Structure formats: C-alpha cells, structure tokens
Amino acid sequence: xxxxxxxxxxxxxxxxxxxxxxxxxxxxxxxxxxxxxxxxxxxxxxxxxxxxxxxxxxxxxxxxxxxxxxxxxxxxxxxxxxxxxxxxxxxxxxxxxxxxxxxxxxxxxxxxxxxxxxxxxxxxxxxxxxxxxxxxxxxxxxxxxxxxxxxxxxxxxxxxxxxxxxxxxxxxxxxxxxxxxxxxxxxxxxxxxxxxxxxxxxxxxxxxxxxxxxxxxxxxxxxxxxxxxxxxxxxxxxxxxxxxxxxxxxxxxxxxxxxxxxxxxxxxxxxxxxxxxxxxxxxxxxxxxxxxxxxxxxxxxxxxxxxxxxxxxxxxxxxxxxxxxxxxxxxxxxxxxxxxxxxxxxxxxxxxxxxxxxxxxxxxxxxx
Ligand SMILES: [Zn+2]
Numbered sequence: 001x002x003x004x005x006x007x008x009x010x011x012x013x014x015x016x017x018x019x020x021x022x023x024x025x026x027x028x029x030x031x032x033x034x035x036x037x038x039x040x041x042x043x044x045x046x047x048x049x050x051x052x053x054x055x056x057x058x059x060x061x062x063x064x065x066x067x068x069x070x071x072x073x074x075x076x077x078x079x080x081x082x083x084x085x086x087x088x089x090x091x092x093x094x095x096x097x098x099x100x101x102x103x104x105x106x107x108x109x110x111x112x113x114x115x116x117x118x119x120x121x122x123x124x125x126x127x128x129x130x131x132x133x134x135x136x137x138x139x140x141x142x143x144x145x146x147x148x149x150x151x152x153x154x155x156x157x158x159x160x161x162x163x164x165x166x167x168x169x170x171x172x173x174x175x176x177x178x179x180x181x182x183x184x185x186x187x188x189x190x191x192x193x194x195x196x197x198x199x200x201x202x203x204x205x206x207x208x209x210x211x212x213x214x215x216x217x218x219x220x221x222x223x224x225x226x227x228x229x230x231x232x233x234x235x236x237x238x239x240x241x242x243x244x245x246x247x248x249x250x251x252x253x254x255x256x257x258x259x260x261x262x263x264x265x266x267x268x269x270x271x272x273x274x275x276x277x278x279x280x281x282x283x284x285x286x287x288x289x290x291x292x293x294x295x296x297x298x299x300x301x302x303x304x305x306x307x308x309x310x311x312x313x314x315x316x317x318x319x320x321x322x323x324x325x326x327x328x329x330x331x332x333x334x335x336x337x338x339x340x341x342x343x344x345x346x347x348x349x350x351x352x353x354x355x356x357x358x359x360x361x362x363x364x365x366x367x368x
Pocket of ligand 1 (some may be wrong): 297
C-alpha cells in the first residue's frame with residue numbers, strides 16, 4: 001500500500017539529503033575542520049544554499065527552526081496522534097520505548113536533551129572550536145574533501161546536520177589531540193566525551209524543500225516538524241559510544257590509510273555510530289550515509305519516522321495527503337540506509353538496542 005502510493009505520487013525527491021556524522025570531520029581534517037563536507041559545494045555561505053528551488057533561510061533562522069522543532073516535541077499535542085504512537089510502540093514490541101525511554105515524542109525529546117546540549121550554526125562552531133595544535137600523521141586517511149564533495153554534488157546530496165562533538169572527541173582519542181571548546185559562560189572545556197553534545201546545523205536543515213510529484217512536477221513543500229526531528233534523534237545517537245573502545249582498537253585505527261579502510265577496520269562502529277559508504281546501486285552509493293551495524297543512527301531515525309508516521313495518520317493531520325506521502329517516503333529513505341535486515345532488528349535476532357554509553361578507553365579489547 002505504502003509503496004504503491006509512493007510509486008503513484010512521488011517519483012523521487014530532488015536534492016536527496018545526506019546526514020553526516022562526525023566522520024565528515026575525519027574526512028575534513030586534511031584541509032581543516034571546517035572546510036569539510038560540512039559545507040556544500042559551490043557555495044561560499046552554507047546557510048544561504050538550500051536545495052535548489054527552495055527559498056533561502058539564514059543560519060540564525062535554521063537555529064530557531066531547530067528550537068521550534070524541539071519545542072514541538074515537548075508539547076502534549078493531538079491526543080489521537082499520541083495514542084497512535086503508543087499503539088505503534090505496542091505493536092512493535094515496545095521498540096520506540098526501548099530506544100527513546102517511553103512511547104511519546106516528549107520521551108524522544110529527553111533522549112535528544114541527554115545527548116545534544118548545543119545546536120550551533122557553522123559560524124558559532126568555528127568560534128567555539130579550539131583545535132588542537134597537533135597534526136594528524138600525514139599518511140593517515142589521504143582522501144581529500146573534494147572527492148567527497150564531488151560525490152555529493154553528483155548525487156545532489158546536502159548535509160542536514162553534523163554531530164561535531166563526536167568527531168572532535170574521536171580525533172582526540174585516536175591521536176591524543178586536545179581539541180576543546182570555548183563555551184560562552186563556561187570557558188575552555190576539553191572534549192572528553194562524545195556526549196559533549198555539539199550539533200552543527202547544516203545547510204539542509206530547512207523548513208521546506210522541493211519534491212517531484214508524478215503528475216504535478218516539482219513543488220516546494222513545507223515539511224512537517226517530524227521530518228526534521230528525525231535528524232535530531234539521528235544526530236543524538238551519534239553522541240553514544242556504545243560498547244566503548246580500547247587502546248588496542250585505537251592502535252589499529254591509527255594505521256589505516258584510506259577512508260574505506262577506516263570503515264572496514266574501525267573496531268566498533270557502534271562507538272559514535274559511524275556510517276559506512278552506501279553500496280553500489282544505492283542512491284547514495286559511495287557516500288558514508290549508510291549503517292552496517294544494528295541500531296545505529298539510521299535505525300533510530302527509522303523507528304522515529306515510523307512511529308510519527310503512524311501518529312500522523314491517526315490525528316488531525318490524517319487528511320494532509322502530501323504530508324503523509326512525504327512521511328512514508330521518509331520512512332523508506334531511513335530504512336534504505338540500514339544495511340542490516342529490518343526483520344532481524346525488530347525480531348530481536350540482531351540484539352536489543354543498547355542505549356548505554358561508555359566514555360573511558362579500556363586498555364585491551366574485551367573479546368581477546
Ligand atoms: Zn549520521
């Protein structure tokens with residue numbers, strides 16, 4: 001039913017969105033932390049470069065939009081929607097509650113609050129970041145940013161948000177760097193945990209975007225808050241170092257020479273919920289916008305999208321056909337980034353979601 005509806009109305013979304021993890025920072029280190037995949041190609045001002053056809057939004061406006069989206073999650077809202085979300089949770093073995101701590105958008109808001117403390121524009125991040133003076137080894141990952149940017153341009157992909165705190169932390173632990181943040185009112189704060197919680201708002205965080213409809217052509221459509229909130233839960237998941245890392249693991253990572261090798265050898269993809277390149281045949285093939293491990297950022301994003309779609313279909317918004325079709329497409333998009341079997345996740349065969357976080361680095365791998 002969903003697929004038919006999609007085939008019927010939405011042929012494809014223009015400006016396919018790409019959510020980057022801190023891995024974008026790892027990619028960007030060769031040319032400086034802020035000149036990475038965080039910025040869209042062919043633009044000097046990321047805040048002024050929305051998907052083609054959509055009205056521009058300033059960085060300050062995108063920040064207000066984040067806060068208004070978070071605020072919406074905390075409101076009681078439509079009771080029929082809330083009930084439908086609880087019903088979704090029950091019929092899916094309580095998976096929404098297991099991930100977010102309870103069957104409501106307010107629980108998902110708490111989940112975000114625990115993991116992201118600061119939502120910054122690119123300029124604010126630049127001002128706050130105190131980069132380490134140490135340099136990564138010259139022969140570490142040698143791909144340049146331009147290669148990733150080229151792929152993103154080819155696919156018309158754009159960054160919605162980046163969990164920069166996780167990226168900075170990962171660099172600190174891999175190379176013994178001392179990146180810190182100059183937080184207004186708090187002074188210099190060392191980045192000692194992926195849960196420092198800093199999200200950079202990317203150029204793709206927009207109130208509207210173009211979609212191509214089969215019979216109506218391209219239309220710029222105002223998206224629902226749910227559409228953007230999934231990005232916030234996604235980025236929040238990147239703050240979790242699930243399962244931790246060890247010194248032995250870091251020794252392996254220090255020896256990688258390419259991004260591909262990094263993705264293959266990074267010992268615990270669940271620490272920072274690192275993405276891998278999407279496979280051949282995927283709309284984002286060759287771009288790190290897919291998850292190879294269970295219960296990563298895209299799985300969490302997919303469960304949020306499914307739950308909120310169920311909600312949307314039951315309340316006052318049920319009659320908004322366009323909004324529902326876009327929400328259905330977003331569910332398919334999120335699951336398409338999850339390379340493990342959905343059935344394996346929902347049946348528990350691939351394990352229950354581990355929502356804990358480990359800050360410290362062990363000496364040795366526990367499984368050795
Ligand atoms: Zn991500």
